């Protein structure tokens with residue numbers, strides 16, 4: 332059900348934006364999905380599709396882009412991609428981090444100084460990147 336409420340939030344956000352900016356009848360929502368998002372992507376896409384059908388005000392298309400997760404060490408400032416360190420993790424651990432990014436600190440260290448004190452600076456959650464008017 333998490334996927335449905337997220338999809339609903341994306342659509343509501345887009346509709347509010349479209350109304351506020353007086354966009355015409357057809358819009359395209361560009362959605363960015365982080366590599367470390369806690370959702371089931373196929374279920375999320377299905378939810379978007381179904382919910383779009385239910386609203387009549389706009390004709391909506393969506394485009395989903397995936398974003399790589401990027402981490403930054405708070406101790407030394409080093410930045411690295413989650414996918415680089417993922418290879419060193421067991422499949423189970425990497426899966427767990429994927430769905431519960433908060434546990435990353437338990438399993439990962441900064442590749443440079445070995446500090447567990449890092450933050451996820453990119454590639455988390457679901458965001459609306461932009462909304463544009465399209466021709467019907």
Ligand SMILES: [Zn+2]
Pocket residue numbers: 404405406407408409441442443444445446
């Ligand atoms: Zn470091």
